[in-house]
Amino acid sequence: MKKKVLALMLAAVMAIGLAACGGGGNNGDQPSGGETSDDGNKGGDGEVTTITVWTMQAEDNDPTAGSSRLKKLIDDFNASHDDIQAELSYAKTYDNIVTAIASQDTPDIFQMYWQYASPLAARGALYDLTDFVNNDAEYDKADFLDKAWNLCTVDDKIYSIPYTASSSFAMYNIEVLKEAGWDSFPTTFEDMIQCAKDCYDLESTSMGMNPLSPWLDNVMWPAMTQASWEDADGNPAFDSEAMRLAYSAQKELIDYQGGYAAATGWESDFGTARGGVTDPILTGETGFLLLPDSSIPTMYNAGVEAGYNYGETWSIAQLPGNSMFTAGVYEMNAKTKDPEAAWEVLSYITSKDAMAYYAEGVNNVGQLCPRASALDALMEMEDVCEPMKQVADLIKNAELQSFPMSGYVDEYLTAISNNMTSYLDGTLDLDTAVANVQSEAQAACDAFNGN
Amino acid sequence: MKKNAATKAKAVRKSRQERKFFWKGMLFASPWLIGFVCFTILPVCLAFYYSFTDYNLFNDPAWVGFKNYKELFQDQYVWLSLGNTMYIVILAPLIGMVVSLALAMLLNQKNVPGLPFFRTVFYLPSLVPVVASVMLLTWLLNGHYGLVNQILGFFGIEGPAWLTDPRYTKISLMIMDAWRCGGTMIIYLAALRSVPASLYEAAELDGATGWKKFFRITIPYISPTIEFNLIMSMIGSFQYFTQGMLLTGVSGNQVAGGPSNSLLFYCLYLYQNAFSFFKMGYACAMAVVLFIIIMIATMLARKISDRMVNYDVE
Numbered sequence: 001m002k003k004k005v006l007a008l009m010l011a012a013v014m015a016i017g018l019a020a021c022g023g024g025g026n027n028g029d030q031p032s033g034g035e036t037s038d039d040g041n042k043g044g045d046g047e048v049t050t051i052t053v054w055t056m057q058a059e060d061n062d063p064t065a066g067s068s069r070l071k072k073l074i075d076d077f078n079a080s081h082d083d084i085q086a087e088l089s090y091a092k093t094y095d096n097i098v099t100a101i102a103s104q105d106t107p108d109i110f111q112m113y114w115q116y117a118s119p120l121a122a123r124g125a126l127y128d129l130t131d132f133v134n135n136d137a138e139y140d141k142a143d144f145l146d147k148a149w150n151l152c153t154v155d156d157k158i159y160s161i162p163y164t165a166s167s168s169f170a171m172y173n174i175e176v177l178k179e180a181g182w183d184s185f186p187t188t189f190e191d192m193i194q195c196a197k198d199c200y201d202l203e204s205t206s207m208g209m210n211p212l213s214p215w216l217d218n219v220m221w222p223a224m225t226q227a228s229w230e231d232a233d234g235n236p237a238f239d240s241e242a243m244r245l246a247y248s249a250q251k252e253l254i255d256y257q258g259g260y261a262a263a264t265g266w267e268s269d270f271g272t273a274r275g276g277v278t279d280p281i282l283t284g285e286t287g288f289l290l291l292p293d294s295s296i297p298t299m300y301n302a303g304v305e306a307g308y309n310y311g312e313t314w315s316i317a318q319l320p321g322n323s324m325f326t327a328g329v330y331e332m333n334a335k336t337k338d339p340e341a342a343w344e345v346l347s348y349i350t351s352k353d354a355m356a357y358y359a360e361g362v363n364n365v366g367q368l369c370p371r372a373s374a375l376d377a378l379m380e381m382e383d384v385c386e387p388m389k390q391v392a393d394l395i396k397n398a399e400l401q402s403f404p405m406s407g408y409v410d411e412y413l414t415a416i417s418n419n420m421t422s423y424l425d426g427t428l429d430l431d432t433a434v435a436n437v438q439s440e441a442q443a444a445c446d447a448f449n450g451n
Numbered sequence: 452m453k454k455n456a457a458t459k460a461k462a463v464r465k466s467r468q469e470r471k472f473f474w475k476g477m478l479f480a481s482p483w484l485i486g487f488v489c490f491t492i493l494p495v496c497l498a499f500y501y502s503f504t505d506y507n508l509f510n511d512p513a514w515v516g517f518k519n520y521k522e523l524f525q526d527q528y529v530w531l532s533l534g535n536t537m538y539i540v541i542l543a544p545l546i547g548m549v550v551s552l553a554l555a556m557l558l559n560q561k562n563v564p565g566l567p568f569f570r571t572v573f574y575l576p577s578l579v580p581v582v583a584s585v586m587l588l589t590w591l592l593n594g595h596y597g598l599v600n601q602i603l604g605f606f607g608i609e610g611p612a613w614l615t616d617p618r619y620t621k622i623s624l625m626i627m628d629a630w631r632c633g634g635t636m637i638i639y640l641a642a643l644r645s646v647p648a649s650l651y652e653a654a655e656l657d658g659a660t661g662w663k664k665f666f667r668i669t670i671p672y673i674s675p676t677i678e679f680n681l682i683m684s685m686i687g688s689f690q691y692f693t694q695g696m697l698l699t700g701v702s703g704n705q706v707a708g709g710p711s712n713s714l715l716f717y718c719l720y721l722y723q724n725a726f727s728f729f730k731m732g733y734a735c736a737m738a739v740v741l742f743i744i745i746m747i748a749t750m751l752a753r754k755i756s757d758r759m760v761n762y763d764v765e
Binding site: 119418 | 510528595612617707708711712727728729
C-alpha cells in the first residue's frame with residue numbers, strides 16, 4: 001500500500017513536472033500574464049491586458065544602455081496605464097522570435113532586422129500597422145524620416161515601426177588627405193577613387209582606403225554609383241552599367257593597393273584596431289574608411305585620449321553619390337490577441353518623447369533615431385560629440401538609399417555577397433559574377449512569387 | 452505431466468512478475484521516454500515529412516515529393532558546404548586526437564611536480580564558452596597584432612592572414628578546437644591511467660623501448676577510448692556550426708560563409724535556408740541527407756574499428 005501511494009505520488013510529481021516543461025503555447029519563458037481574462041489577454045472591465053515585448057538586447061545594469069532605456073519606457077507606460085501592462089523579455093535572438101511568431105501569439109511586439117519586414121509580411125506573420133499609424137494624429141507620422149518609412153512599407157502597407165537609424169560615412173585623416181593633395185574630401189565617386197590611390201601612394205600609409213567590409217561589399221559601392229537593385233516591376237536588375245561601374249571601381253582599387261589578399265590582410269590587421277587609440281584613421285595608417293555612424297563616438301573618445309582632435313586630425317564627410325540607410329524596427333505579431341492594446345504600447349515606446357530619450361544613447365554619446373524631433377534633440381545634447389551631431393544633421397536632411405523591400409531580400413543579398421566577393425578576389429570575372437547574381441536573385445524572386 | 456503444469460504455472464507467475472517489473476520500470480523511465488519521443492523522435496519524423504514539402508514556417512506545408520532533394524543535389528552551395536565540412540570532419544578529429552592524447556600522455560607522467568595544477572590549466576580552455584573562444588581567436592590570430600604571428604615573427608616566419616585568407620580560415624578554427632580539447636584530454640587521461648603498469652614492466656623486461664611500448668601496449672589498450680572520441684568528434688564535426696556562424700556573421704542576421712565561402716559549413720547553409728530564406732522544407736531535406744551521411748560514416752567507422760580496436764581489455 002505504502003509503495004502504491006509512493007508510486008502515485010511520483011507519478012503526480014512527474015505529471016506536474018512535464019506540464020511545467022510544456023509551459024503552454026502562450027508564454028514560454030515569459031513572466032506570468034498577470035490578471036488576464038480567460039481568452040488569454042483581452043481585457044474587459046477592471047481587467048488588465050498584458051502585452052509582451054521582446055527585445056534582442058541583453059539586460060544591462062547601465063541605465064543608459066538601449067535595453068535599460070526600453071525598460072524605463074515600459075515601466076513608465078505601465079505606471080501610466082491601468083488597463084494595459086507591458087512585459088519585457090531580453091536577449092531574444094532572431095530565430096527565437098521567428099519560431100515564436102510562427103506558432104503563437106507571443107510576443108505581441110518584437111524587435112527585428114529591417115530586411116525581414118517584407119519576407120515576414122508576405123508570409124502573413126506581421127500585423128498591418130497602416131491604419132494605426134495613419135489614424136493616430138498624436139503619433140505624428142510625418143515626424144519620422146521618409147527614408148525610414150521606406151524600410152517599413154511593403155506594398156504600400158506599413159509593417160514595421162523604426163526605432164533606430166543608421167548610415168555610413170567617410171571618416172578621413174585630414175593630414176593624410178592634405179599630403180596627398182586633397183584639401184577636402186572628394187565629392188564625386190571618381191575623385192574618391194583617385195583620392196584613395198593618392199593616399200596609398202604616400203610613404204606614410206599602408207592603405208589609401210580599405211575597399212573591403214562585409215556590408216559595404218554588398219551594397220555600399222552601388223549606392224555611391226546610384227545603381228538600383230530592382231526594376232519597376234520588382235524584378236532583380238543587377239546587370240546595369242551603374243552596378244558594373246561600382247564593382248569594377250572597387251576591384252580596380254583593390255588591385256591598385258596590392259590585391260585582394262593584401263586588402264583582406266589589412267582588414268584583418270587593422271579591423272580590430274578601429275575605435276581605439278591605434279585606429280588607423282587617427283594614426284594616419286590610412287587616408288579614409290567608409291564606416292557606420294556607430295563608430296563615431298568611440299573613435300571620437302579615442303581621439304581625445306590620444307590627442308587626435310576632431311576637425312584637426314580627422315573629420316567625417318558624406319559619401320559621394322549616395323549612401324545606404326538602415327534602421328532597427330519593431331514589428332507586431334499578426335496573431336496578437338489585442339492589436340489595439342499592442343499599438344498603445346508600441347506607439348508609446350516609439351513616441352516623440354520616447355525617441356528623444358532613446359536618442360541620448362549608451363553612455364549618453366548619442367543614438368541616431370528615425371524621428372526628426374529626436375535628431376533635433378540629439379543635436380542639442382551637451383554630452384554628444386560634434387561629429388555625431390553632424391551625422392544626425394546629415395541623416396535628417398540627406399537623400400539616402402535603401403535596399404529594396406522584397407520578399408527574397410536575404411537571398412538577393414547572399415547572392416550578391418557570394419558572387420561579387422568572388423569577383424573581387426579574382427575567382428570570377430565581372431560578367432560571370434553579375435550574371436550569377438542576376439540568375440540567382442531571379443530564381444529566388446520567381447520562387448517567392450510562386451512562378 | 453503434473454510437474455510440467457507446475458513449471459508452466461511458475462513460468463506464467465514469473466512472467467506476470469516480470470510484466471509488473473516492466474511496467475514499474477517504464478513508469479520510472481517515462482519522464483525520459485516521453486521527452487525522447489516528444490523532443491527527439493517526433494522532430495526527426497516531422498523533419499522527414501517536411502523534407503517532402505514546401506514549408507516556410509508560417510504557412511501549411513505543401514507536398515512537393517522529391518523536389519527538395521532534387522534541388523539539393525543541383526545546389527552548388529550544398530556541395531561547397533559539404534566540401535568545407537568534410538575538410539573539418541577528416542582533419543579536426545585527427546588533430547584533436549593527436550593533441551589531446553599527447554597532452555594526456557604528458558599529464559600522465561609520474562613524479563612531475565605540480566601535476567594537478569597543469570591538469571587544471573590544460574583543462575580550463577574547454578570551459579571557455581565557444582563565443583569567448585572565437586573572440587579570443589580573432590585576437591590571437593590577428594595578422595598584425597596577433598600573438599601567433601608575433602611568435603612566428605621571432606623565428607623569421609611571416610604569419611598568414613589566418614582569418615581572411617580562405618586557405619587558412621578552416622585551419623584557424625581547428626587550432627581553436629585543438630586548444631579547447633580539455634574534455635577529450637581528460638577521457639584519454641582516465642584511459643591511460645587504467646593501463647596496468649605490469650604490462651609496461653613485462654615489456655621492459657623484454658627490452659621494449661618507449662615508442663614500442665606506446666604502439667604495442669598503450670594504443671591497443673586505449674583503442675576503445677580512441678574509437679569513442681574519434682566517432683564523437685566526427686559526428687560533432689559534421690554538425691559544425693557555432694564557430695563558423697560566429698566567425699562569419701555579418702550585419703543583422705545575414706549568414707555569410709566567410710572569405711570566398713571557405714567557412715560555409717553544411718549546418719550553416721542549412722540554418723541559412725531555414726531561417727534566412729524561410730525554406731524550411733529544403734532545410735529539412737538537407738538535415739535528412741546529413742543524418743544519412745552521419746549514419747553511413749559512423750557505420751563505416753565502426754566497421755573499420757572492429758578490425759583495429761582491441762575490446763579484450765574492457
